[in-house]
Amino acid sequence: MPAELNFLSLLTGCFATPVAENPTVAMVEAAYRAMGLDARYINCDVAPADLGDAVRGARAMGWRGFNCSLPHKVAVIDFIDELAPSAEIIGAVNCVINNEGRLIGENTDGKGFLTSLETVIDPRGRRVVVLGAGGASRAIAVETALAGAASITVVNRDEARGKAVVQLVRAHTQATADLVSWKGDYVVPEDADILINATSIGLFPGVDDVPAVDFNSIRPGLVVADVIPNPPRTAFLKMAESRGALTLDGLGMLVNQGVIGIRLWTGRMPDAKVMRNALETVFGA
Numbered sequence: 001m002p003a004e005l006n007f008l009s010l011l012t013g014c015f016a017t018p019v020a021e022n023p024t025v026a027m028v029e030a031a032y033r034a035m036g037l038d039a040r041y042i043n044c045d046v047a048p049a050d051l052g053d054a055v056r057g058a059r060a061m062g063w064r065g066f067n068c069s070l071p072h073k074v075a076v077i078d079f080i081d082e083l084a085p086s087a088e089i090i091g092a093v094n095c096v097i098n099n100e101g102r103l104i105g106e107n108t109d110g111k112g113f114l115t116s117l118e119t120v121i122d123p124r125g126r127r128v129v130v131l132g133a134g135g136a137s138r139a140i141a142v143e144t145a146l147a148g149a150a151s152i153t154v155v156n157r158d159e160a161r162g163k164a165v166v167q168l169v170r171a172h173t174q175a176t177a178d179l180v181s182w183k184g185d186y187v188v189p190e191d192a193d194i195l196i197n198a199t200s201i202g203l204f205p206g207v208d209d210v211p212a213v214d215f216n217s218i219r220p221g222l223v224v225a226d227v228i229p230n231p232p233r234t235a236f237l238k239m240a241e242s243r244g245a246l247t248l249d250g251l252g253m254l255v256n257q258g259v260i261g262i263r264l265w266t267g268r269m270p271d272a273k274v275m276r277n278a279l280e281t282v283f284g285a
């Protein structure tokens with residue numbers, strides 16, 4: 001391993017935060033310090049037209065890997081050499097590993113969520129409801145289904161996007177999958193085990209916004225998760241808690257996808273607690 005490791009982060013404002021410090025940079029660099037690594041995680045704003053140049057530059061300079069956020073998660077596939085199995089299914093990449101000059105694309109979002117989810121419930125045999133049909137929904141639906149979930153229900157207003165996620169689950173996993181058109185307040189089925197907000201509703205600065213859900217249908221014992229890290233305890237989670245639900249915040253997903261990325265880049269396991277503490281400091285949690 002070289003004396004200095006360089007990690008490129010192709011971020012284009014995926015976090016709306018009132019503080020100057022980028023939360024992902026703070027989280028990853030805290031992990032590096034705790035690991036005693038002579039490494040940096042650099043935040044670069046790359047325009048879509050320059051993505052190919054950025055990736056070629058990372059390869060040419062021998063960088064060990066990089067993350068990419070919207071709008072690069074799909075476009076970056078054209079500039080790398082190989083996709084890991086789940087990234088190929090999902091059709092999007094958020095983490096690239098430089099393996100002796102060969103760039104391999106991974107999707108750690110869904111894996112990070114799954115690791116967080118498994119701290120409160122085993123998804124095997126469970127009935128999962130996912131609100132939204134964007135990139136987070138695709139990754140979470142695929143990974144929970146691959147982990148053995150019995151069924152995935154996608155709730156979305158745009159039926160074409162929702163059907164795309166459902167078809168993905170049906171084609172590549174053993175889980176059943178269906179689409180519910182999101183009209184009015186969604187009533188959570190009585191047999192649902194896990195409800196996940198995979199939309200951006202509630203993200204700073206819209207901290208008082210909540211997904212259109214009939215909260216009277218949220219019962220004690222239901223696991224309710226949110227992918228939003230800022231604020232960690234969203235209005236959605238607070239309302240679900242008031243109904244007796246067991247809640248899971250978005251920091252767990254963010255931390256664990258970071259843990260996976262660092263392990264893939266360095267071959268070493270970082271301290272997730274150090275990383276979460278860094279995020280809580282940035283977000284004032």
